[in-house]
Amino acid sequence: MRIGLFVPCYVDALFPEVGVAAYKLLKSLGLEVGYPEKQTCCGQPMGNAGFETKALPLARKYDELFSGYDYVVAPGASCAAYVRHFHPEIMKESGCTAAEKTTDIVEFLHDILKIKSLPAVFPHKVSVHNSCHGVRELGLSSPSERNVPRFNKIIDLLKLVEGIEIVEPERRDECCGFGGMFSVEEPAVSTRMGQDKLRRHIGTGAEYVTGPDSSCLMHLEGIARKGGESIKFIHVVQILAAGL
Amino acid sequence: MSSKENILSRIRNAGREKFGKPEIAVDAIRYDDPVEQFINACRTVSGAEVSFGTPPPDDVRGESSTVRGAFGVAENGCIWIPQTEDDRAYLFTSEHLDIIVSKNDIVNNMHEAYARIAASSEYFGTYKFGTFISGPSKTADIEGALVYGAQAARSVRIYLI
Amino acid sequence: MSTEHSKKALEYQAEPEVVTRHDRTFWNVRAKRDAMAQSLPEWEALRDAADRIKKHTETHLDEYLLKFEESASRNGVHVHWAEDAEEYNRIVYDILSAHNVRKVVKSKSMLTEECHLNANLEARGIDVVETDLGERILQLMKLAPSHIVMPALHVHREDIRDCFMSTIPEFGEFRQEYFRRNPQLSPSEVDSSDPTMLTFIARLHLREQFMTAGAGMTGANFGIASTGDVVVCTNEGNADMSTAVPPLHIVSMGIEKLIPDYEAMGVFQRLLARCGTGQQTTVYTSHFRGPKPGGEMHVVLVDNGRSSILADPGHWQTLKCMRCGACMNTCPVYRRSAGYSYSYFIPGPIGINLGMLKDSGRYSGNVSACSLCMSCDDVCPVKVDLSSQIYRWRQQLDSIGRANPAKKLMSYGMSFVFNRPKLYIGALKAARMVNALPDCIVYSGMNAWGYGHRMMEFPKESFHSLWKKGIDNVK
Structure with missing residues (x-):
């Protein structure tokens, strides 16, 4: 199985260790992993800001770079969701092939590879950050609003890690307020949402907040540091790849 | 053209794809003992009291009134009360309302309730009004604090016969 | 920004x-809504049914409007059609003035807010009294609703008390009556802004209004085409009070409120209160099918832009909304x-x-x-x-000239960089993507970010750079 690794732009620039962890984890599972070096951004920041026309060339480029792979795997639920749900719409005239093969790494491991064990050890208490697009676009967990059987793929995977203690905050999938350009257009509400979310993560007594989106974690971390909070942040793939 | 014709013509020219009338196949909740569930709903959901047998006669001051309900609904404690006399104001202006309903007339849910009303013209006879009542009037408009007796009946007692 | x-x-x-x-x-x-959703196994099926019924009705609205008109007319109801707010206000005024009505009691209706009915009638000398407690509080305080279902929940009880004291002349008398009826309570021990007491005072105050009004107005939660019923759901019973005493009842109904029949009504009745307030049902679900003996009932069907919404391919489904x-x-x-x-x-x-x-x-x-x-x-x-x-x-x-210029600049700037992999990688190499963007973009964005965040630290090397160097060697 040939995997195209999509490392979202802000992960590339700010959280390279998340990309490294994703790569190592996929390799350790015996997969052939390619990384098209001309990749940049999926276009979500422009699209959500209202400039889908500016996202179009990026979507086209993405499709060109990744259409040859069996699956495209991204350590970033929101970006994977944008590609899968919005690229077909943005490119409806020309069509696209990579979008439907694009997955977040959590769903890839859980639904496609169906992994049942991992060598990872992480003897810490973690609070799971169920980010909105992971929950409501990709279905990484059951949305709290809906009457569907309860599940959480992030937690299923984390349970494979030795020594870990897993908790969820109150209001388990309320938005943290990042929202990409929302955080700079509505800084007051965005910050307040982040403060509230952070307080609930801290309230679990966890040492780490972990989730499938470094963007939400970056937002919460920025607020935590400004507020002098010491709780740590780690992408879920870094925990799954611990020790590799 | 009249306003009516203008509105209808704009609707007709809206160019929307027409969606067919759906079959409503909701497998709605049913109860092993609808009467027990009804009593439970009246007490916990509606804030009504429940007694068995017939109520005392209405008091002379008009503070309390009695009405016969057509049937009750187990899922939410609603009772269907069609208007049966010229004046209906007493249903709402009385401080206290006694509602009589038969144990044999409890349906499971609102689907069954509406099917029952639709099936029988007796529920809307001369008087073109009917209401589902579920307990005393209430409000939470002041800071979300639940208060019984907002405008209409301050208390409701249901007599199951 | x-x-x-x-x-x-x-x-x-x-x-x-x-x-x-x-x-x-x-x-x-x-949270109460969630508990309701979890309590019914058929919850998602109900939503699905509601969605499909509304899609069907809104795309056959002409047929259902005519059917509703036919049913309502048969029941002795006068049906009026208003293309816009102005026509609607005129129709309502004409009905009221033909009956020499000087005071109207009305239950909550977002449509009347939309059309500014109250101000319109008051300017023509007709007194309008809101009877929903929340709406009455706002009316007395001269405030607008802050929520469509719980319009005054943002107002603090002390402010409500002060408002009642200054606007309800009988405040002291009604307060005494409260303690007469509740002898177990001691006036000195009950908080002066106690919600139960304030609600009681409002109750007595509104009682007088119901008894002296010449007409009652309601909105409509649903209009049932097959029978002509207008369905109004309240917890307070104020729609019923407003219509049970005065002989004249005027209903204001947006044309999108129609549903086909009683079968559909079962679906919506079960959803409305559960979604809106987290209750199994509203206390009153009242079906108005015709005038009271000796009275009159009018229904004004209001378009006011709804038929244009129907023509909007991206947004017509807002017509399905039932304002929960x-x-x-x-x-x-x-x-x-x-x-x-x-x-x-x-x-x-x-x-x-x-x-x-x-x-x-x-x-x-x-x-x-x-x-x-x-x-x-x-x-x-x-x-x-x-x-x-x-x-x-x-x-x-952007096409209507309403894009945020700073956000536009930022989007264009990012897109410029992202579309040029060399430039992008170069920027990453400097480990400061921001360096590649014009200063004005960086500062407007970063200032906003700095409002709530400590600035992030940039790593020494990007993933791109690590990949180039040989990712398998990275520790």
């Missing part, structure tokens, strides 16, 4: 404990910015969309009030695609 909403929302943050209170109040309503307010209660932005931060009279996700449909130039300042968390889509009982619609409005802002 700021929008109208973001400026108001910033002001609202001045008192963090007020935000906490507002957020908690409406989150509690959402669930999208507001779940919206993390609404809960932390409150109703007055929005320039349209309906706030929250549905209000952002309806405002844009009403006047996109005037209400575009609300479109920023969404983090695209999509929770509103999941709570909506009729599955309006609220967040997708907000996303679509954002795509249109």
Whole structure:
């Protein structure tokens, strides 16, 4: 199985260790992993800001770079969701092939590879950050609003890690307020949402907040540091790849 | 053209794809003992009291009134009360309302309730009004604090016969 | 970078404990809604049915309107058609003046807010008394609703007490009556802004209004085409009080409120209160099928832009909305910015969309009030695609000249860099992507980021660079 690794732009620039962890984890599972070096951004920041026309060339480029792979795997639920749900719409005239093969790494491991064990050890208490697009676009967990059987793929995977203690905050999938350009257009509400979310993560007594989106974690971390909070942040793939 | 014709013509020219009338196949909740569930709903959901047998006669001051309900609904404690006399104001202006309903007339849910009303013209006879009542009037408009007796009946007692 | 909403929302943050209170109040309503959703195994099937019934009805609206008119007329109801707010206000005034009505009691209706009916009637010398407690509080305080279902929940009890004391002449008398009826309570021990007591005072105050009004007005939660019923749901019974005493009943109904029949009604009755307030049912679900003996009943069917919404391919599904307010209660932005931060009279996700449909130039300042968390889509009982619609409005802002210039510059700047892999990689090499962007973009964005965050630290090397060097050697 040939995997195209999509490392979202802000992960590339700010959280390279998340990309490294994703790569190592996929390799350790015996997969052939390619990384098209001309990749940049999926276009979500422009699209959500209202400039889908500016996202179009990026979507086209993405499709060109990744259409040859069996699956495209991204350590970033929101970006994977944008590609899968919005690229077909943005490119409806020309069509696209990579979008439907694009997955977040959590769903890839859980639904496609169906992994049942991992060598990872992480003897810490973690609070799971169920980010909105992971929950409501990709279905990484059951949305709290809906009457569907309860599940959480992030937690299923984390349970494979030795020594870990897993908790969820109150209001388990309320938005943290990042929202990409929302955080700079509505800084007051965005910050307040982040403060509230952070307080609930801290309230679990966890040492780490972990989730499938470094963007939400970056937002919460920025607020935590400004507020002098010491709780740590780690992408879920870094925990799954611990020790590799 | 009249306003009516203008509105209808704009609707007709809206160019929307027409969606067919759906079959409503909701497998709605049913109860092993609808009467027990009804009593439970009246007490916990509606804030009504429940007694068995017939109520005392209405008091002379008009503070309390009695009405016969057509049937009750187990899922939410609603009772269907069609208007049966010229004046209906007493249903709402009385401080206290006694509602009589038969144990044999409890349906499971609102689907069954509406099917029952639709099936029988007796529920809307001369008087073109009917209401589902579920307990005393209430409000939470002041800071979300639940208060019984907002405008209409301050208390409701249901007599199951 | 700021929008109208973001400026108001910033002001609202001045008192963090007020935000906490507002957020908690409406989150509690959402939590109650969730409990309702979980209590019915058929919940998602109900939503699905509601969605499909509404899609069908709205796309056959001409047929259902005619059917409703036919049914209602057969029941002795006068049916009127109003193309816009002006015509609607005129029709209502004409009916009232033909009956020499000087005072109207009315139950809550968002349509009358939309058409500014109260101000219109009052300017013509007709006294309008809101009878929903929340609406009455706002009317006496001269405030606008902050929520469509719980319009005055943001007002503090002390302010309500002060308002009642200054506007209800019988305040002292009614207060004494409260203690006469509750001899177990001691006046010195009951808080002067106790909600139960204030509600009682409002009850006596409104009783007088019901008894002396010449007409009662209601909105309509549903209009049933097959029978001509107008269905009004309340907890207080104020719609029933408003219509049980005065001989004249005028219903204001948006044309989108129609549903086909009683079978459909069962679906919507079960959803409305559960979604709106987290109750199994409203206390009263009243079916008005015709006039009282010796009375008159009028229904005014109001378009006021709805038929144009139907013609809008991206937004027609807002017509499915039944105004339960669930999208507001779940919206993390609404809960932390409150109703007055929005320039349209309906706030929250549905209000952002309806405002844009009403006047996109005037209400575009609300479109920023969404983090695209999509929770509103999941709570909506009729599955309006609220967040997708907000996303679509954002795509249109630029073409109507309403795009945020700083955000536009930022989007264009990012797109410029992202479309040039060499430039992008070069920027990464400097480990400062921001260095590649013009300063003005960086500062406007970074200043906003700096409002709540400590600036992130950039790593020494990007993933790109690590890959180039040989990723398998990275520790």
